[in-house]
Amino acid sequence: MSLTTIPSQVLEAGAEDAAGVPSIGYVQGASGKVVQAVIRAFGLSLLNAGIDVLGMTEVPGAEVGGDAVMRDLQSRSEFDLYQSLGRGSQSCSLDSVGLTEAAGFLEATLHPGADLLIINKFGKEESLGRGFSGAFRKAMLLDIPLLTSVNPVFETDWQAFTGGLAQRLPPSVEAISAWWQSQRRAKD
Template identity: 40%
Template sequence: MKIASVTSPVRGGTDALLSEVANLLQAQGMSLAGIVKDFGYAGVFENGCDTKVRILPEGPVTKITQDLGAGSDACRLDPGAIAQAVASVESGALEDADLFILNKFGPEEAAGRGFCSAIGAAIELDIPVLVGVGVASKSAFKDFTGGLATAIEPQTDAIIAWLRDNAS
């Protein structure tokens, strides 16, 4: 199974790294599928829980969080928006991708929803899968992959080396 995870110790570092890697690989002509955080969007909440993602390879950009008001401390993820993003990825050019990237294995994936089916489809197509995994989701990700994922250092060179070793 060609699946790897990356976790940055810096808040927001995994998102930034995966977006940077996606941009670099696309500039080199690689075909990508999945999602990365859109850094062109300035969220309105200081905790960073106001997110738009770019569906690879060429968009669209979509908001995956909902506005619950400034005082809310509930999870802002919008399951409907995530389902739409998943549908966009799965109906896109997944079969032609050189790499599948998921910016974050989060609560939806930990519950067996979200991008789990897209990850499975990429694996069935023998496409390498790169997933951002936060500390809170490491156990769920390990359960999801049966412990078969490779943990990669949060560095561009390490990701490129893993991809080179796992390219179809």
């Protein structure tokens, strides 16, 4: 199995629920900051309603008094996303250790019967089979509905990863909520 493709067991079982709505939703259509804020707000609203939602969302540096972090929705544990490379550096500042720790932490929390998994995005690292790609695959194998965002730059890789079974959603809590309700109805 290629690290960057959806597990064949998932394709064989079908990644769509009984109503024919893909159990994988992804948000596009606004800036990354807007999309992340909408996904985070939606996830927190579900948590506040007592829903078993798992996931990692990106929290802007302005909210944590430094660089952006990944925050686990349930435990509120934080993981560094960026490393300081010094003034004038033009290298990628992604903290691969922090990303790996966040991904491992999240993957360890996944359990059968969870209502939803939210992962902030499918990006470059995931397209290369790193980052949160293991958590994406595990959620698919456990039949946990999945919500993420995808930068259009990685759309082709995302479609290959999901076998084209994901549903594109606009960046609004209302649209995501409608998708989520279809997931709940199909499970009941």
